[in-house]
């Protein structure tokens with residue numbers, strides 16, 4: 680696998696780099712467009728998406744980031760990073776920020792509201808457990824988190840979460856368990872992975888190993904097709 684880049688403008692990039700290090704993988708801090716050429720995949724951390732967007736704009740990163748996504752390189756956005764990857768954003772200050780886009784979904788910023796800014800919950804993650812083993816749930820750390828309200832046909836839902844049919848969110852979360860209404864909190868669409876929560880803040884590294892495998896599969900596929908073209 681080629682080096683993994685971590686967008687290091689703002690937010691929890693150090694925690695992602697530490698999570699990669701625990702798996703024996705070096706995360707490369709990305710702050711300039713040309714640095715993207717040295718990595719095969721990219722993690723966009725959580726933080727504050729409007730601030731991150733301003734910094735990305737200042738460093739002229741958007742064209743290179745969009746190109747990276749379009750080339751089919753593996754990109755994982757967590758929380759604010761998920762907002763960056765979404766084609767559409769609603770909610771607070773939506774529309775006031777540049778996005779990378781590519782992920783066919785509508786993300787609602789700060790979905791869980793100001794009343795409950797942050798919470799932790801054991802999320803059922805059947806796909807992740809099937810691929811990476813371990814428990815059937817993953818400890819989801821939600822910090823002023825977004826939620827995915829709609830996805831396109833190419834998007835695979837990897838985790839969802841029950842919410843009350845009428846906002847605001849019930850503070851007891853337990854109360855919502857039987858709710859019919861669910862929001863989506865983890866998705867994959869081809870080369871793109873998005874999680875509304877923060878796996879880099881837990882000791883469970885399964886989302887990181889999932890992404891690394893996804894990256895090596897995609898990178899392996901890319902180099903195979905280059906070989907095939909050269910051979911033909």
Ligand code: GLN
Nearest residue numbers: 725726727728758759823
């Ligand atoms: N609420 C933040 C935003 O809208 C995201 C929070 C996070 O990344 N933990 O950008």
